[in-house]
Amino acid sequence: TQYTAEINSFDTTSAEELEQFRIRFLGTKGIIKDIFDEFKAVSPEEKRTLGKVLNEFKQLAEAKYQSLNESIADSGIKTEDSKLDMTLPGEGFEVGARHPLALVRREIIEIFNKLGFSVAEGPEIEDDWHNFSALNFPEEHPARDMQDTFFIQKGGEKGDIALRTHTSSVQVRMMEAGQPPFRALMPGRVYRNEAISARAHCFFHQVEGLYVDENVSFADLKQTLFYFVQELYGEGTKVRFRPSYFPFTEPSAEMDISCTICKGAGCQMCKYSGWVEILGCGMVDPNVLENCGIDSKKYSGFAFGMGIERIANLKFEIKDLRLFSENDVRFLKQYKTAI
Numbered sequence: 001t002q003y004t005a006e007i008n009s010f011d012t013t014s015a016e017e018l019e020q021f022r023i024r025f026l027g028t029k030g031i032i033k034d035i036f037d038e039f040k041a042v043s044p045e046e047k048r049t050l051g052k053v054l055n056e057f058k059q060l061a062e063a064k065y066q067s068l069n070e071s072i073a074d075s076g077i078k079t080e081d082s083k084l085d086m087t088l089p090g091e092g093f094e095v096g097a098r099h100p101l102a103l104v105r106r107e108i109i110e111i112f113n114k115l116g117f118s119v120a121e122g123p124e125i126e127d128d129w130h131n132f133s134a135l136n137f138p139e140e141h142p143a144r145d146m147q148d149t150f151f152i153q154k155g156g157e158k159g160d161i162a163l164r165t166h167t168s169s170v171q172v173r174m175m176e177a178g179q180p181p182f183r184a185l186m187p188g189r190v191y192r193n194e195a196i197s198a199r200a201h202c203f204f205h206q207v208e209g210l211y212v213d214e215n216v217s218f219a220d221l222k223q224t225l226f227y228f229v230q231e232l233y234g235e236g237t238k239v240r241f242r243p244s245y246f247p248f249t250e251p252s253a254e255m256d257i258s259c260t261i262c263k264g265a266g267c268q269m270c271k272y273s274g275w276v277e278i279l280g281c282g283m284v285d286p287n288v289l290e291n292c293g294i295d296s297k298k299y300s301g302f303a304f305g306m307g308i309e310r311i312a313n314l315k316f317e318i319k320d321l322r323l324f325s326e327n328d329v330r331f332l333k334q335y336k337t338a339i
């Protein structure tokens with residue numbers, strides 16, 4: 001009982017003191033060992049009652065040792081069991097960030113997903129057919145110069161091989177592979193032979209879209225793109241369509257939106273016009289449908305294409321295209337998102 005009181009009142013934060021406690025009570029030459037040795041000599045009747053008391057006493061000492069040992073380990077003071085100091089500050093680590101172009105691409109895709117558009121991809125190295133001929137660019141036609149092409153191989157079994165200049169090539173692949181309805185987006189990297197500056201680069205990223213079905217009209221095109229712009233830049237963003245020319249669409253248009261930065265008041269981004277061009281679009285030329293094995297009497301469709309960089313410039317007010325590909329972490333770090 002004298003020992004019971006001693007054990008109950010014992011407390012320490014020192015590993016050495018706790019070790020002494022262990023040796024004194026629980027050690028191989030400790031008090032408990034001694035008592036158990038003496039216990040062997042008592043009569044069987046006494047053993048029954050005494051045994052219970054002794055066991056409780058032993059458990060008390062063990063429990064005390066364990067709880068003190070844990071609290072010493074927790075507080076980080078070294079014990080034999082734990083050499084780890086949990087109180088030291090941890091080493092910090094940086095959370096990565098998504099690339100702004102990836103963020104914008106995802107946002108564009110999510111908006112069109114709501115309208116039922118899926119995503120299609122294709123190769124970056126293309127043959128002449130998929131990048132040009134099927135899209136109604138006549139052989140030797142100056143329209144091919146509209147897009148300064150990086151050729152990989154001139155002539156050959158499949159004609160010229162080049163880095164794709166637009167992801168319209170994926171539209172061709174998709175239409176060749178099936179029958180309408182088609183409703184898909186074609187995101188991807190495209191290449192053009194241009195001198196690198198703040199406003200141009202030798203590659204950029206596009207999202208093109210294609211919708212082909214029975215009775216698709218220009219009104220569908222306008223409403224789809226209008227909805228897209230409201231979702232992306234906020235309600236009240238104005239759009240306007242200007243007639244344009246692309247070999248693969250007829251009629252063709254370019255779409256401008258009211259400048260999202262100056263709200264139409266005039267700034268550098270919109271060259272003080274209040275409008276910024278964000279995409280090209282039009283009704284798929286019947287020749288293109290026929291080239292891909294689709295009945296142009298039965299089906300019609302629209303297509304559009306935009307540069308992700310341009311969309312991101314307006315969203316984040318980035319003025320120099322080169323920032324997107326220089327991998328400067330000070331730039332990239334600004335676009336931290338939850339996921």
Ligand code: PHE
Binds near residue numbers: 304
């Ligand atoms: N392919 C065109 C370009 O790269 C964009 C576009 C796509 C225009 C679809 C009209 C229709 O400039």
